[in-house]
Amino acid sequence: MLQRLEKEEDSSCEIASTFSSLQAEVEAKTRKLKKLFAKLQSVKQEMGDLHEEFCRDRVDLQHTQDVLTRELKLKALIIENFISPEEKRKILSRAFFDDDEDVWKLRPVVRQTGGNLKRPVSSASRRPTSEYARIQASVDHNPRYKGENIMVVELDPAVRTTRDWEGPVVAPRVAAALEAALTPLDDDLSIDASLATLSRPRAVVSSRKEKTKGKRSPGARVSPGARVDFADLINSHKKTLSTILLEVSHVVLF
Incomplete structure (x- = not known):
């Protein structure tokens, strides 16, 4: 204009x-x-x-x-x-668009029967139950006071998928050789610290227990004059270890 x-x-x-x-x-x-x-x-x-x-x-x-x-x-x-699809259909059937307020609204729920809802017979079970019966059902497994779950079934055991560990089998000869090598000596070694002994290197005094008829006598000892060289002891142990190794190799090969 x-x-x-x-x-x-x-x-x-x-x-x-x-x-x-x-x-x-x-x-x-x-x-x-x-x-x-x-x-x-x-x-x-x-x-x-x-x-x-x-x-x-x-x-x-x-x-x-x-x-x-x-x-x-x-x-x-x-x-x-x-x-659930049923609840979705119910809500969609009640929904409508209000042109005046420009919003979606829900129609009020209309009951088909027109009467009041049925009062539940019990708050915790399907039938009327007294307080005493509820206490007894929680304490005792007697089905007298239970309206459901009257049978208590134990759990099924699961199938075992493992087994106990078993060590390797050792031949009797190898076991005897190892036991003989690992058994401590029955000899009592004592070092002679006298002046005469100190002048001789690599010498020790050995008092061995006397053996009579295959039995040892704890009280019997060898005279302190008997001496054993360390080299002889080392050689004897080497021979024992070599014997064990031969036995083990024989068992492994055959």
């Missing part, structure tokens, strides 16, 4: 204006051209502002649409996995 009035005013001024000379007409046309150019610039500025505002509104609407789409997919996934 304002633009129409301005247009009519300009046309009336143009008709009423009379120019005395060509210079006056040129000046009037120049002023009118400047006025129109300024109006053009203002219109362009207004168009730029409107375009920027439109872009911002479009971005906001796109973001809102993405958020609503994500929320809708989440709600649809929850309904599909956690709500």
Whole structure:
């Protein structure tokens, strides 16, 4: 309306204006051209502002649409996995859109029978149960006070999937040789620290227990003059170990 009035005013001024000379007409046309150019610039500025505002509104609407789409997919996934189809149909049948308030609403639930709900016979079981019966059912396994789960069945044992560890079998000859080698000596060795003995290196005094008829006598000892060289002891142990190794190799090969 304002633009129409301005247009009519300009046309009336143009008709009423009379120019005395060509210079006056040129000046009037120049002023009118400047006025129109300024109006053009203002219109362009207004168009730029409107375009920027439109872009911002479009971005906001796109973001809102993405958020609503994500929320809708989440709600649809929850309904599909956690709500039964029957309950879903009931809610959809009650839902309606209110044009006045621009929201979705649910119609009130209408009972078909029109009567009150049936009072439950018991809060914890399917039949009326006294307090004494509940206590007895929790303490005793007698099915007299139970309306369900009257049989208590033990758990089925699982099939064993492992077995006990059994050590390797050793041949009797190898076991006897190892036992003979690992058995400690029955000899009592005592070191003679006298001056005569210290002058002889690698000499020790050995007092062996006397053996009579295959039995040892704890009280009997050899005279302190008997001496045993360490080299002889080492050689005897080497011979015993070599015998054990031969026995083990013989068992492994054959």
